[in-house]
Amino acid sequence: MRELWDAATPIAPAFAAPGGPEVLFGAFRPAALARVARFGDGLLCAAPPSWAGDLFRTVERDWAERSRPGRPRFVGQVNVALGPEEVAAAAHAAMGAYYGFTGAADRMLAGLLTRPDEVRDAVSAYADLGADEVVLCCWATDVTQVDRMAGLVH
Numbered sequence: 695m696r697e698l699w700d701a702a703t704p705i706a707p708a709f710a711a712p713g714g715p716e717v718l719f720g721a722f723r724p725a726a727l728a729r730v731a732r733f734g735d736g737l738l739c740a741a742p743p744s745w746a747g748d749l750f751r752t753v754e755r756d757w758a759e760r761s762r763p764g765r766p767r768f769v770g771q772v773n774v775a776l777g778p779e780e781v782a783a784a785a786h787a788a789m790g791a792y793y794g795f796t797g798a799a800d801r802m803l804a805g806l807l808t809r810p811d812e813v814r815d816a817v818s819a820y821a822d823l824g825a826d827e828v829v830l831c832c833w834a835t836d837v838t839q840v841d842r843m844a845g846l847v848h
Contacts, residue, residue, distance in 0.1 A: 718769060724752065731756035736767025740831070742805040743819035746770060750823055769827045770820035773806045774813055775834035776842040782808040785833035806833060810846055 695717060709715060718738040721727045722745075730737050730753045737753050739746045750768055757766050775785030789806055793799040807813050813830065820828045830846075832839045 716767065718767065722749065727752045728756050730766060731760045731762055734766070736769065736826075738769045738771060738829075739825075740771040740773070740802075740805075743770065743816055743823060746820065746825075747823050750825075767827075768823075768825045769829060770816075770823075770825040771829050771831050772813060772816045772820070773802075773831050773833055774843065775806060775808055775832065775839070776810065776813070777808075777834065777836065777838060781834045781836055782806075784835065788835075789833045810842075813843075813846055 695714070716736070717734045718736045719726065719730045719734045720738045720740055721730065722741065727737070727749060737749065739749055741749060753766050753768075773789065775782050785808075786803060786806060790799050790803055793802040796802070807816060817828045830843055832843065
């Protein structure tokens with residue numbers, strides 16, 4: 695991507711940051727995690743915090759082995775669906791369909807958080823692991839999710 699962005703032919707408007715946008719990789723396996731240090735700026739970690747620590751440390755090790763300056767950027771993704779039981783059930787079904795092709799949908803579904811205290815705990819755990827940012831990925835389709843998530847920070 696960087697070679698394409700650096701090509702003499704401009705693509706769309708100029709980038710806001712020199713060198714183009716930040717490149718984050720989502721990965722779980724060692725070979726894929728190594729690509730973060732080879733080609734990327736950081737890791738987008740959609741795994742529960744209980745798995746994320748090992749992933750973060752692997753990326754840091756690979757980063758150091760490649761003598762990359764600074765540190766990789768770590769973004770945690772917390773999968774959420776807040777509200778009544780039917781909201782959680784619909785989100786669970788949607789998430790299961792999305793991850794079905796992986797053969798590990800059950801592992802991903804275990805990370806769907808449906809209570810505010812679970813979300814707060816996950817965000818705190820990511821912070822403790824060194825995440826630079828945490829994204830709440832909403833799997834529910836009802837419009838009340840924005841207000842429910844906003845209520846988490848008050």
